[in-house]
Amino acid sequence: MHPTVEKVTERIVRRSRATREDYLSRMRELGRNSPQRSSLSCGNLAHGFAACSPGDKDTLTFMNKANVAIVTAYNDMLSAHQPYGGYPDAIRRAAQGMGSVAQVAGGTPAMCDGVTQGQPGMELSLFSRDTIAMSTAVALSHNMFDATLLLGICDKIVPGLLIGALSFGYLPTVLVPAGPMPSGLPNKEKQRIRQLYAEGKIGRDALLEAESQSYHSPGTCTFYGTANSNQLLVEVMGLHMPGAAFVNPDTPLRSALTQAATEQVIRLSKPNGGELGLADMVNEKSIVNALVALLVTGGSTNHTIHWIAIARAAGVIIDWSDYAELSSAVPSLTRIYPNGQEDVNAFHQAGGTPFLIRELLAGGYLHNDVQTIVGFGLDHYARMPALERDALVWRPAAEQSARPEVLRSLAEPFAPDGGLKVLNGNLGRGVIKVSAVAPEHHTIKAPAVVFDDQNDLKAAFDAGELNQDCIVVVRFQGPGANGMPELHKLTPYLGVLQDRGYRVGLVTDGRMSGASGKVPAAIHVYPEALEGGPLARIRNGDVIVLDARQGELSVLLSDRELAARTPEQPDLTSYHTGYGRELFGWFRRSVSHPERGASFFWNHDS
Structure with a gap:
């Protein structure tokens, strides 16, 4: 072994x-x-x-x-x-x-x-x-x-x-x-069309046609x-x-x-x-x-x-x-x-x-x-x-890969490691997958742009407010806050910003399933913002360091300054009713953090 x-x-x-x-x-x-x-x-x-x-x-x-x-x-x-x-x-x-x-x-x-x-x-x-x-x-x-x-x-x-x-x-x-x-529409084409839609260059009909060719x-x-x-x-x-x-x-x-x-x-x-x-x-x-x-x-x-x-x-x-x-x-x-x-x-x-x-x-x-x-x-x-x-x-099993651009032997790996890193710092603990992220994007230091709702990012993007080097913080997305939804909706916008030449990253207590792709994303961060975790103390303009090489996730503030800030706590009641969400209140109250499996079977103290 x-x-x-x-x-x-x-x-x-x-x-x-x-x-x-x-x-x-x-x-x-x-x-x-x-x-x-x-x-x-x-x-x-x-x-x-x-x-x-x-x-x-x-x-x-x-x-x-x-x-x-x-x-x-x-x-x-x-x-x-x-x-x-x-x-x-x-x-x-x-x-x-x-x-x-x-x-x-x-x-x-x-x-x-x-x-x-x-x-x-x-x-x-x-x-x-x-x-x-x-x-x-x-x-x-x-x-x-x-x-x-x-x-x-x-x-x-x-x-x-x-x-x-x-x-x-x-x-x-x-x-x-x-x-x-x-297999349907090639993934590269699907990705291209999604970004065109995010930029407003094509309409919904063209996007739906591409998606329908992908999932068919x-x-x-x-x-x-x-x-x-x-x-x-x-x-x-x-x-x-x-x-x-x-x-x-x-x-x-x-x-x-x-x-x-x-x-x-x-x-x-x-x-x-x-x-x-x-x-x-x-x-x-x-x-x-x-x-x-x-x-x-x-x-x-x-x-x-x-x-x-x-x-x-x-x-x-x-x-x-x-x-x-x-x-x-x-x-x-x-x-x-x-x-x-x-x-x-x-x-x-x-x-x-x-x-x-x-x-x-x-x-x-x-x-x-x-x-x-x-x-x-x-x-x-x-x-x-x-x-x-x-x-x-x-x-x-086949002696040789029939598609070496997809599957390789140990003699010719794509990379020497698996590309998953754990991040630690004064913003908490999370994970990042860098297997699809270019090496030059593995480290980023940039000012924070903070959102408490993923839907607000589109409006900021459309208004040009994200045309800058920035680390987008999307918080109150943890399991206790709103069930920890995946945030794939962010991916096309962040990808466009990176393609425009800006250095962009994402930090969230929500999930991305790794589909952040080419944009570095610190995900599953805990303690989550709902619990008064450090993400709840971040303000627009705070400089954040996301370093996948060294495993660091930090804001450039002293411990005293960070602790002195009052955690922000937006009204989340609109996320707790409708569409059956009112039936899952006890799940949200009982759920453990992500490194415990985000489960109510095994709580924080088990």
């Missing part, structure tokens, strides 16, 4: 010893009683299979056949999840072919950040993750099941499904993806945002079928992989002699593998929040220092939009996740000694699925 990966892993193991053992002890106790439906009364069981076919009822009467829980995030508004509509029937057929049963145990919400971006609904997005986790727990609470299939792809959905399923970690669990849509069919959006980062990380953790992440929807290969996932989770179930559950597969080493995969691919910064929460659900405690230390040691092996111009389809065609895993295993960057859904050893995942005469087979 690479010494830094080994060092970080050992530190996480030590830090997590008590919480991990407590979690495993609970899972062992629950697992002793499975199959769980054996403990149900006749009335309980009759309710549980009342709507089943006579054959399925006969199967469920006995305890020697598996019943698979399907937890689905299907809806037909979200393009990534629309293909899931037919999955339950396909899964039921596959289960019956194995002499078992599959039931839809429950559904979870699945909202689309692309639809809610810049809208009030976006303020529910982060909280939807923990809502999904609770929905998953409710679905599995009937104790009817011996295994679980999780149907979900997008931003908060996969983390929520995993957090919920880990409460039932004695059950074997497989995540079942649906794949990305075919069922399947996941093809840029490497949080949804596709989810898929890559889950696969590197061994929770998908090998190579399943980026196979397009509604293809024979995708159907074969879904059938194989169903058959495999049944083989892992206790009625079929299985002894391992999700708790055995999500451990310190598999979590580190996920972090390494995130960093070498320049994945979504949202996972500096979500994977902390997933790890805590398994009794594993990680923090941003773990990310930063790993990032300093692992190479950058991909260039996928927004860190490059090509999308995840090009990445898959270049060799995809199997090629990446093989390279990282060879370099000692990934732990091979982990349990996966297809057996012990992550090297099972250095294989690409294919159909041969309608039979699903796996072939060794």
Whole structure:
């Protein structure tokens, strides 16, 4: 193993010893009683299979056949999840072919950040993750099941499904993806048109046409945002079928992989002699593998929040220092939009996740000694699925990348590090992703221009007030203030300013998902402004230093002067009602800070 990966892993193991053992002890106790439906009364069981076919009822009467829980995030508004509509029937057929049963145990919400971006609904997005986790727990609470299939792809959905399923970690669990849509309008052209619209040079019709050419069919959006980062990380953790992440929807290969996932989770179930559950597969080493995969691919910064929460659900405690230390040691092996111009389809065609895993295993960057859904050893995942005469087979990963401008070997990395940095200073603690930021922009010192509402930035831009070197501060965007929405709406304006030759940066207690792209952005900063954090004391014109090289985020004021200022506290009540936001007040009051996973399951004192 690479010494830094080994060092970080050992530190996480030590830090997590008590919480991990407590979690495993609970899972062992629950697992002793499975199959769980054996403990149900006749009335309980009759309710549980009342709507089943006579054959399925006969199967469920006995305890020697598996019943698979399907937890689905299907809806037909979200393009990534629309293909899931037919999955339950396909899964039921596959289960019956194995002499078992599959039931839809429950559904979870699945909202689309692309639809809610810049809208009030976006303020529910982060909280939807923990809502999904609770929905998953409710679905599995009937104790009817011996295994679980999780149907979900997008931003908060996969983390929520995993957090919920880990409460039932004695059950074997497989995540079942649906794949990305075919490539549409090239990303460079999409970016160009968005900036033209921001400058007022084209109208809404031209912008809508470009967006419609980009997001044009069922399947996941093809840029490497949080949804596709989810898929890559889950696969590197061994929770998908090998190579399943980026196979397009509604293809024979995708159907074969879904059938194989169903058959495999049944083989892992206790009625079929299985002894391992999700708790055995999500451990310190598999979590580190996920972090390494995130960093070498320049994945979504949202996972500096979500994977902390997933790890805590398994009794594993990680923090941003773990990310930063790993990032300093692992190479950058991909260039996928927004860190490059090509999308995840090009990445898959270049060799995809199997090629990446093989390279990282060879370099000692990934732990091979982990349990996966297809057996012990992550090297099972250095294989690409294919159909041969309608039979699903796996072939060794490509020896060479077919697209070296998208995916490279360890011998020729794009950069020597992962491009994620932790920032500290008298403005608080945050993160920055610089994999898409030119080196000359890694450090900026400029006066602050302060906003308490992201929507005010456009008016300032249109008025020419931002035509200067500046660090834009967008505050009161943290989880306690308004649910920590992503601030993608800012990206085109900041990009235009930088293209005009101004030195521009962003500092916020909100999220950007790394989609700030070429503009340096200090994000997830805490203590958040709502709590009286330093951002609430910043005034227009204060000089801020954002230094990704040295990991500094500071305002050039003395500690005494900064402390003497009264924190500003705008009226945020308009963000707390309407569009269902009034129902989430207790989430805002209870949520932990980002480095604790921005979750109300694990508060500040836990």
